[in-house]
Amino acid sequence: MTDTSSTPHHCIVLDKVEKSFRGLTKPAVASLTTRIDSGGVMGLVGPDGAGKTTLMRMLAGLLKPDAGTIRVIGLDPLQDDGQLHAILGYMPQKFGLYEDLSVLENLNLYADLRSVIGEERTTIFEKLLNFTDLARFTDRLAGKLSGGMKQKLGLACTLIGQPKVLLLDEPGVGVDPISRRELWKMVHELADEGMLILWSTSYLDEAEQCRHVMLMNEGELIFSGPPQTLTQRMVGRSVLMATTQGTNRKMLQKALTLPQISDGVIQGKAVRLILKQGEDHQQLPALLHQPGAKVEEAEPRFEDAFIDLLGGNPANESALGQIMPSVEGSPQDVVIEAISLTKKFGQFAATDNVSFQVKRGEIFGLLGPNGAGKSTTFKMMCGLLVPSGGKALVLNLDLKTSSGKARQHLGYMAQKFSLYGNLTVAQNLKFFSGAYGLYGQRQKNKIADMTKAFNFTPILNQEPNSLPLGFKQRLALASALMHEPDILFLDEPTSGVDPITRREFWLHINGMVEKGVTVMVTTHFMDEAEYCDRIGLVYRGKIIASGSPDDLKQQVASAENPNPTMEQAFIDLVLGYDQGGQNE
Known part of the structure; x- marks a missing residue:
């Protein structure tokens, strides 16, 4: 039993808290007793289904625990909800920004909801716009912001009313390393000022930045303490x-x-x-x-x-790699090529004269900050966007004129999975195999192979919307591979999933590449970039650096930092370009 008699004002106390959901064999949160103090960022870490979001929602008063007690700065989230909401900021994974409202209009809406008016509103807006560096973008629609800027605006909206407790559910998902670093700088400042901050994450390099971490798995707390203690x-x-x-x-x-x-x-x-x-x-x-x-x-x-x-x-071992046929051809064959590729939206060049080649059986990574032009480049390479200039070639076929023929060789997994939420897993597999021209016994065999490789049998009759993100990701990959493509385009395929699921995913990718499949991938996970044979770093619509992961790290290595990480290489190359590299 936790002794709450000497609890300081700024802390969260949980005593034997439990929460179960119908249909799940294990509790989402199992008899959790712990205490979270202000004075530094507390990290809430764990794989998919660990119970992180369930715990956050109980702390915010959005879910009722089945048993146990919760006190947030001495308040019960359900009985004292009015008082708690006045001092608590909660930023869920899908934060409710209004995409057709401008930055300023979103801030005004949240200020109205918080009853922040008059001079107080003017003062807090000025402070938040400076704090988030969004002062230059007040007239821009939220839907037109990059992923990193959206997260900063979400944080600004959450901070209106100056909460004493801040709950952040995976704010780093889909955000590039530079934007994540800026988010962390802002959150550390707030923690230093005495705010109690709980940051949920599946990025483990983020966990290292926390003063203290709570590591959960299958609803249970399996470690609590400074991250360095576990690392040692x-x-x-x-x-x-x-x-x-x-x-x-x-x-x-x-x-x-x-x-x-x-x-x-x-x-x-x-x-x-x-x-x-x-x-x-x-x-x-x-x-x-x-x-x-x-x-x-x-x-x-x-x-x-x-x-x-x-x-x-x-x-x-990858069961998927074992069922994919070997691809014929030489490792010297160029299978994907961009030649002076350009895409303009009005006067703005999202992709500006980009050229690169990808050879058979290579993994080529397109990296870059949010809004740098990598997704635009990526979409032209798989025929989803028509270039304004230059050429996008797959197997020497111009996607502008021969896209149908080229697409027979392509598998594409979108950043936001294009699964049908109202069809079951089995129906999705049948639909996508049929869309790729598989019928009869061949279709049945391929569905059976994918079901076995990805262990879909227990979930065949469930709808994707009810599944954890890791299962959605497996189903999206299986759907993209039904026609056994020899070229695979993956647009941020593991965004938001935990490290264990990411390892499984890359085991499958490596298994297919060993069979000769060529992969082009975009990612914000710098440890994933290490799997690439070569990388093109895109910034301001151009490729500003290219080479193997080790090549890029060597470009920024120095006497002070002889062994930089991939993340440090990414940040230093982008900042170096801004500081005059483009004029060299």
């Missing part, structure tokens, strides 16, 4: 190993099947492996058939500890 448990168990023969993709696939390995990801030209407790990394070259390979200890990350605490990476 991994000292000596995180290693980097470069391949001496074959590809790092093949080596990773082999490593994940070893009983000595808890987790593994690609990191540039090397593979980052996490050893199970008590294992010796000196035996890895022999186990992985990599004679003479160098294994060196790596600085442990919170993500290593997170995956290890959850029992390690459940992925081993």
